[in-house]
Amino acid sequence: MTQSTTGTAAAQPLPSPKERRRLREAKSLSEEQVAAAVGVTRATVRSWETGRTSPRGRKREAYARLIGTADATSTSTPPPTPPALPQPPVDAPVESPTGAPVAPPTESHAETPTESLAETPAGSCGEAPAEPPAEAPTEAPTSSPTPPTASPAEAFDALYRHTAAALFRQTYLLTGRCNLSREAVGKAFDLAWQRWPEVAVDRDPVGWVRAAAYEHAMSPWRRMRPEHRRADPPPEAPGPRALLDALLSLPPAYRRTLLLHDGVGLGLPETAAETEASTPAAAGRLMTARAAVAEKLPELATATAPAEQAALLHEHLGALALAQPATSLPVPELIRTGSERKAQLWTRAAIAFTVLLIGLTLITLATAPRKYETPQSPAQKVGGVPALGGPQKLTPQDKKLQKKLGGELVHGPARLVPRVG
Template sequence: MTWRSATPLPPPGERRRLRRAGSLTPDQLAARLGVGAGTVCAWESGRSTPRGRNRKAYARLLASLAEPGAQAGPEESDPAVVTVRLKGPGAGGRRGPVAPEPSAFTQAPPPSSPRAPDPAAPSDGADSPGLTPAQAFDGLYAFCAPALVRQTYLLTGRRDRARESVERAFQLAWDRWPEVARDPDPAGWVRAAAHEWALSPWHRFRPRRRHSEPPLSDPSDRALLEVLLRLPPPYRRTLLLYDGIGLGLPDTAAETEASTPAAAGRLLHARETVAARLPELSDPRVLHRRLAELASVERLRAAAPPAVRDGSERRARFWTRAAVAFTVTLIGATALTLRTAPTGYEPPVPPGETIPGVPPRVAPGPLSEDQRELRSRLREEPLPGPERLTPQPR
């Protein structure tokens, strides 16, 4: 058996430089390779390394970009485009590049809002030039929040929890904005936080959970939502990420914190469950379209970006004051304990015991006449000084 060395690739920083030199966005490069934009960002940041056919295609594409006079823009006959096929029951034999399609899961920034950063573009360690942190955060929120609320609704089936999860995820992102701004995929960071909060098992103990949600009006939408909610949360999330949003299998596995074979098994099991209850959704393309239609049924609106930022800052101030109050209380209790605690060890007094052989103590008997007279005189004529202690006889 002969071993072939892996196709050499330039360093992660050089990969990003070549892509930018070719005037390609991560989405365009991902479309030419047939992978997700998050996968390209992971390759350029060094978090993961392509393998197999993807590695060869990526190396050829980078080599073409490194040649003088290389033209950007996709070509139909580009040999770098690879086909992906997920084998297994219910896979539908889908071939071709796996890339997100425009649907209810995607949202473009409104023209009147500040320029939103590309959520799939790797960051250079700072916010976009000319934008303050608040403006960059508002742009990311305007780009991701509307679609993210619809995604979270498919995970939970509850409108209030979907809005709350998205707001909490963006509040956490604002608290850690330097980290999020430097992340190669800030939209994926916020999406993972929102999905984790939405699927948290602690929601079952909340009183609000006792109130049921009004059902959907369309019977087919209601049936699909019921099938989704019967899936285990990891399977439901995997199906949404792969067949709903359109992430690649490695990206889906990374976001759900599972191995790629485990994510593929969850996906196949979820597809089989949905196809068993709804046979018309056995084709993954039809399932993708129905998920997008179901997500766009409800008119779910997210809060305004300033309200989310203000809520994050209020929450941070509250927990800061609570921590300061707890620290002061702990210091006061410690000081009081040190002030009132005994300085030495005082052994307890043992209980009395009867000693055999010792006669019991006899109580005094009745007073004699002289003793009663002396007592009366002492009570009637109190004398100061030593005479009071040593009375003289008459």
């Protein structure tokens, strides 16, 4: 790669990080292709597109020409042609702009690598979707669909339309239940609207909502409810049925790690951060999950290289996710109004409880005695006490002797001398 003769390589203007990603996806270029053409790693390209760093020098000029932002009057060499990547590597599956699993780009695949899973035809959960459009959209959606000057409601609606369908399909892969997946997506966006000031300034609003939806869907308490105890009927095709059974047989943490890395396309550090695990622990879970799924999928078991396994899993997960239409999701206006109504009810309940507590306190203060007086215990009859003891009733002889002794004069000791005769 030759240096520009104009000497402006270090000062080559670049758009914002979000616009860089949009331009790259509009040209149907993956991060691996850009990294190979510029001569850097995939992590460096992702760092450029998230705003953590910016390219400099000749790499800056080559990157600008590759995404189509270089000056037309520049006399530099033409932009390098990115090498073809028939299969994504193990740590970098193709990533859709909505964070949804899609099939990797192949020569026979009609869709572009950046096509969103939300763009599926109408249908209901459990029904086969209609035929996909023959042509892919000419311009892929950006990573942040919110205009800079949008109101909070408009920004929330844009985020919902951008990610709700993909999140529904992802949660279905985690739970195998359409109703639970629909409920999890609604609860996640309900919580996001309640905390919109926090979500709006988050570096990854899609990841924030995705984590909330995953936590709600995978909570063991949800499946204790009668409507969520049984899983939905599995797909009729043997391949998708085996894949879904293999996913649901994995522990929740392993299932989530496999979906985030091989399905959504997150890197291993990002997967570890979202699953609240260390990077080595996430790598161990990923390898264990792949091995468990390979036991039930003969096609996956034939792939010996980790890159081949990642590509096949990415393709099968995308196909299984696309088989679940997401048209039954509510519109974003209902999510916002329901969240606001719930917030109003909680606010009114809190105010009513506070007023009740204050009223009871005032009544207690008004009726309570100023000085405490110990109450006297009421009289009670005591039983079981013996009668009072004393001398027996005097007999007539005793009374006669008492009368006689009382009538005599007292002469001292002589009184004690008995009379004889």
